Amino acid sequence: MLTGYTIAILGGDARQLEVIRRLSEWDANLFLIGFDQLDHGFTGAKQVEMDEVEPSVLDAVILPVPGANAEGDVDTIFSNKLIRLTKEWIEKTPEHCLFFTGITNQFLIDVTTETKRKLVPLFDRDDVAIYNSVPTVEGTIMMAIQHTDFTIHSSKVVVLGLGRVGMSVARTFASLGANVKVGARKTEDLARAFEMGLETFSIHDLKDHSHDCEIVINTIPAQVVTASVIQNMPNRTLIIDLASKPGGTDFRYAEKRGIKALLAPGLPGIVAPKTAGNILANVITQILLEHLGEGSNA
Missing domain, CATH: 3.40.50.720 (NAD(P)-binding Rossmann-like Domain)
Structure with a gap:
């Protein structure tokens, strides 16, 4: 179980809904950023703005499959509001905080390297x-x-x-x-x-x-x-x-x-978002259970 773990999910498409559902089932505390147009809620999840989240309480941050662009902007289909990931925001997270993305780029590599946070590019994994x-x-x-x-x-x-x-x-x-x-x-x-x-x-x-x-x-x-x-x-x-x-x-x-x-x-997210989301949810849950125990909530 992920009881006591706090995770922020930033933007994304229908695949993220399956990730949210799975993490909610595993009893994680979830902050959903960029989901203000979502027409249904999830138990244990709060829909919030980026500036309403205190980064110091986070054990993990989950970005959408495309990650963020060169300026740190994160896309979402569930909001028209800008979501921007910055070095200053990341620095406020605990050292054990994991950052998940589907695809990485130089911005994400640089900003997580400079802040000494672990970046997990999911699509680099064979499974x-x-x-x-x-x-x-x-x-x-x-x-x-x-x-x-x-x-x-x-x-x-x-x-x-x-x-x-x-x-x-x-x-x-x-x-x-x-x-x-x-x-x-x-x-x-x-x-x-x-x-x-x-x-x-x-x-x-x-x-x-x-x-x-x-x-x-x-x-x-x-x-x-x-x-x-x-x-x-x-x-x-x-x-x-x-x-x-x-x-x-x-x-x-x-x-x-x-x-x-x-x-x-990104065809999986278009033709089979439920299946594609479950694939991501399975791997994210596995990694969280393996690694987050080393952080402050162990």
Whole structure:
């Protein structure tokens, strides 16, 4: 149980509701910041403004999946009010206070390093990424069906990157009968794709493999679907970019060529927020139980 622990949850989307629900069930004291438009409450949770929270009582702070921007601003769909995380505010939290985020950036790394607070980037964990690959794949299939006029079965699909998400995408589209090619940089990834029975190529040769593709699914967070690659694609090609913003596609040139290119980070929170929220809640609860016992409430 998390009885006696005090946690602030800053902003977010529907995934955070599952986190709130789980932590409430575990008897934590919750401050909800950026939820003033939420139409229902949670037992043991108080909806407050940022300046109404005393940071010194907090054992953990939970940011939404995108974290905060370079200025420390936190997005939320449940409020129109500005939520800003600052170094001065963080310094007022206890030394044992944990800061959870889905995705990290230089601002969060710098501000937690300077204040000597522990930052937990959840999406850097293998377990979270692998669990999240399930709703990500389902969302990708949904988008492919919605934005094409042909079946996935027998279609020519190029998957870029064979990380935790790329592997799930490649395997699932192949199981649906698509002709899947995998492009990757690492030789071990190409070997794994070969072992999976898929055609492979080096990402550096992408231009040579884009002339007849019908669906391109990118998972690499670097611009690999460049103008020269897009120039070689048929007009009917659909690009689904799953990489974190700004993606790995030259969207400007794709639009100029009349090729539909969709940036789709955060699909789990869109297509299955309950499942995605439960994934985060499970891991956050586990980490809190393992580590917060070392703090003042032990």
